[in-house]
Amino acid sequence: MHELSIVLSMIDMASEEVDRHGGGRVTALHLKLGQLSGVVKEALTFSWEIACQGTALEGSQLIIEETEGRELEVVALELEAAEELVT
């Protein structure tokens, strides 16, 4: 079960991206997951909610597009800008 390490890498990657965009909250993360990546979808979704707690991704959705190759790629984030949270 190395999916938790994978999830943690995804969260690190997304958090860096959030910082680059001046903060905010991630509502969804889009992932491309290949059948040959050696990573199991269910195990990712299982650990997602807990791993996101206390980060900019807390409460976010993990949206997985399954492909046939080896892909394991964070495609995009849906980001709510920080100032919009205040209003």
Add this chain to the structure above:
Amino acid sequence: MSGQPRMVEVRQNVLKHNDVLARALRKRFEDAGVFVISMVSTPGAGKTALLEHTLTQMRAGGLRVAALVGDLATENDARRLARSNAPVKQIVTGTICHLDADMVQNALDEWNLADLDVLFIENVGNLVCPSSYDLGEHLRLVLMSVTEGEDKPLKYPTIFNTADVAVITKMDLAEAVEFDLHTARENIKAVRPGMHTLELSVKSGAGMDNYFRLLDSKIEVRAECVSQSRAR
């Protein structure tokens, strides 16, 4: 304005950090002239027995060899391998089920790679997770023992896809467990057409000549490539 989330494109491989580090390691190995071979298998397929024998034989043949060995706990394997008198270092991963490039890099810290010809990396016993992590090795051996059954490759196709050579071990037990070598080879071919496959028994010595010939040829080919690229 309402807080409508906007789409931010990322397009990054999740394992990019590992891949970048593995590439750097591979470059470092090449610059130092060391050939790196990793071994993956289930727990108990015979990685350590094969490696102990390999280190001993290669040392006797005048090669400067060393090994890194990964396990969740204990230094038992490192102690076993140390009987070969080759330098050995244990990587204790705690709860982590695989080695990654970071762990390999950290373990190499005190070693001068230029003093080595061949470095072995024995992964944690696991046919699933190690397949995602490049360690910078030049050759990856996947081991399966006859006691595990012929369908291992069908059940764990990903690891067979990331490895270069399949080694069927414990052939001395094949008859007792009614292991069907032909079916096993067909199964390997089904998930990875053309994969180099060999069978051996460390205990009886059967197939070991073949195995060493294969390793020697890979090491030589690599050495030639490196010296040619340096001459250019």
